[in-house]
Amino acid sequence: MTHDCSFLRDLPLDDDRYSFGDSHRAGHAGDWGTRETEEVRPDAVVWPESTAEVSAVLAAADERGVPVTPYAAGTGLEGNAAPTRGGISLDMTRMDAVLDVRPDDFQVDVEPGIMGTAVDEAVAKHGLFFPPLPSSGDISTVGGMIANDASGMQTVKYGEIHDWVLELEAVLADGSVVTAGSKAVKTSSGYNLKDLLVGSEGTLAVVTRATLELAGRPEQIRGGRAIFDSFSDAVDAISDAVRSGVDVAKIELVDETSATMANAYTGSSLPDIPMVFLEFHANHGIEDEIAFCRSVFEAHDVSRFEVGDEEEMDDLWQIRREMAFAVEAYDPDLSPLHLGDVTVPISEYPEMVRLVRRLADELDLLIPCFGHAGDGNLHYSVLVDESDDDHIERAREAQTEIVHTAIEWGGTCTGEHGIGRGKREYLELEHGEESVEAMRRLKRALDPNDTLNPGKMFPETVDGGRIEN
Amino acid sequence: MTHDCSFLRDLPLDDDRYSFGDSHRAGHAGDWGTRETEEVRPDAVVWPESTAEVSAVLAAADERGVPVTPYAAGTGLEGNAAPTRGGISLDMTRMDAVLDVRPDDFQVDVEPGIMGTAVDEAVAKHGLFFPPLPSSGDISTVGGMIANDASGMQTVKYGEIHDWVLELEAVLADGSVVTAGSKAVKTSSGYNLKDLLVGSEGTLAVVTRATLELAGRPEQIRGGRAIFDSFSDAVDAISDAVRSGVDVAKIELVDETSATMANAYTGSSLPDIPMVFLEFHANHGIEDEIAFCRSVFEAHDVSRFEVGDEEEMDDLWQIRREMAFAVEAYDPDLSPLHLGDVTVPISEYPEMVRLVRRLADELDLLIPCFGHAGDGNLHYSVLVDESDDDHIERAREAQTEIVHTAIEWGGTCTGEHGIGRGKREYLELEHGEESVEAMRRLKRALDPNDTLNPGKMFPETVDGGRIEN
Structure with a gap:
């Protein structure tokens, strides 16, 4: 499916804000979660540099029935940022500024295209950090994290992205600009639009500014590694530690197979037996x-x-x-x-891994x-020879x-990747x-024309036509 | 405005589930936040005892254009539970069971009519507690807390109600039953319907079951009181403590006027100078x-x-x-x-109080x-002689x-009362x-007939007719 995007030329956009070129289109056809065979090229790529530009592009596209798929680093694992029907790939990476640091309130305002670790760098001199950063924080953007309500190694202590987003500015499909949340650390004013937009994967709105909450760097940080002979013991120990209320900042499982693969890739020499990596944060009493x-x-x-040295x-x-x-x-x-x-749920974690x-x-x-x-979160990967049907x-x-099984046991099909x-x-x-x-009713309410990131989230399109999974 | 609610007799409801009696209607006409002159009697009161009953009542009322206002303890401060147009007062207090305690997962399933402190009592034997309970926890229900995204004295350390609600079952206006959230401690699956319903004040759905997360009781709890000669010093000290990362579980301001009033009411003998009440929670190093x-x-x-004894x-x-x-x-x-x-925001708190x-x-x-x-939250009350126009x-x-001013300084008009x-x-x-x-679009999407708690949240009704503030 292709869409005429020539209207971009008539919008108040400088020439360097958009491209119809093949290489740009090819570069925005897929992401980490999209196989080459599934790639669909957008008809145009737009790099907005302001909220007003995002608004102008969305309003014009929405009016013309042109799909818009927000894009940033392209590191999502579920194909979240890859277009399914052409249209516009809205690349947010030029909106990557730190707008304001307010150390007295543990807050920073950023644009969504900023890399996660750049937030940490911007606030480090105030003794602050952004706790929910995912492991991919150096190669993924805050906007992408917000889109997927990402989380990471420190979530067991500090929570998920949505817990650390205080306020958002976002543009709806029709170009209207909303603010959601508050710079007060708590609010019960109106509907919680903020946490509806976090995790909506660019299907409801495009985030253009975020106020993030920060934490003070702990006085004491210690890391460690535990090694088990038995895999079952390792997972039972993790579950028991969490349920006993051990205050860990990271508690990560690495199984034998993963250790072997890590050694092959990084040249490390991990023992190929079950391991638990740990980190503790405290101001005293660590x-x-x-x-x-x-x-x-x-x-x-x-x-x-x-317990290892740093x-x-x-x-x-x-x-x-x-x-x-x-x-x-x-x-x-x-x-x-x-x-x-x-x-x-953590009590089901050992059985899940087994x-x-x-x-x-x-x-x-x-x-x-x-x-x-520690979150009951299991990253797994079923490896397959794609030439072998069996x-x-x-x-x-x-x-x-x-x-x-995860769903049957009260869990979720996706803890952090959307x-x-x-x-x-x-x-x-x-x-x-x-x-x-x-959920579909909410989608229709905020994006009645199915303009934003169509073909995602729902197993059918909003207008009822079933699409391939 | 009155509505014919005789259809209740035709629903599969036992006789003790509803009443058209005057005293019941009068008892549900107001709440703590409603002046007598503002009271509007419902035409009927319904006490459902199951999700199916809630669903049957809502579906029938929605079809007939009869408003339904959820009611529980009636302790809301903003008139949240008082009907504005008659119809049905849906009293949830009979659905007050503890359904399941899962200490291994720090989770409890409850019905919404349960009193807050009853949750703590039900889980205490497992060494657990429900941290975000508001001060009114002994006289207000979990359903009411969820409706207003309530918070309380321990929010400075532990967060708000929505941070501790993992999963909800709720009935929409048309009687459909949804589950929102997950029993996994984190999820990025689908729209965050859970945090949209929390804080929606019964205008989008009626909660019928909640899975709450719990915390382990800290090993060490110590309380204290700080007394200041100068009010300005007291509020500056609070703001500075929070911004310095002092790990307090409670940090409450009591000004001279409040102290005088408390002494008159409780017979206490607080000094009538500015005070800060404190509580610390830790497992070690307190x-x-x-x-x-x-x-x-x-x-x-x-x-x-x-530092006081217990x-x-x-x-x-x-x-x-x-x-x-x-x-x-x-x-x-x-x-x-x-x-x-x-x-x-906490940095604005001293100026706000001044x-x-x-x-x-x-x-x-x-x-x-x-x-x-500690949350930058200020409870204030402007006392007035109602017979004196000036x-x-x-x-x-x-x-x-x-x-x-609170809004201008980046804050919110209501931190915890809706x-x-x-x-x-x-x-x-x-x-x-x-x-x-x-927000209105979301309301129309989930409650197109404005059945649930009409006349709340929005300054006009959803169908456009302005109502008195």
């Missing part, structure tokens, strides 16, 4: 907290519990952050059927497991079983028909 | 935290900083909880023009100030100045016309 954690882990037969730990966290790349790169004949996550390993055994598949264990079928069986295109088929299974219908 | 707080307070010339502190907290009653009861000739709150005191002086008014200072005018001037009927006139000033129009 040794007591570490001792508490150690005692819980010892009850689960931890074989080694080491440099050693930096290396370990770097390895952890590169895990997704390591999985992708491991074997040129194998590619991930789906790189994503499911999340379950299920994944049983499926790997029974179906003869390679499925590395890692992720933000392999694909077994991989799909495993993927279906994993997601359906629905995008990749998880649409599970939306109704997770939320039920009437809840999804309520 | 003395270090208290010392840190003391050092910040000393920089602001605190005259006494006392019994002394229980008395202080009881006095603090009864402050709203003390203000109401202080002088039979004076009644509060408006009992509510505004909330501002403004209120300047207005009290300049306009010769009695305006006690107290509240959850007094009323001066009180209105003060009220307008306070709310407008908009209800009392704050409708400020909604557009705070959020802007286009944001309020977006």
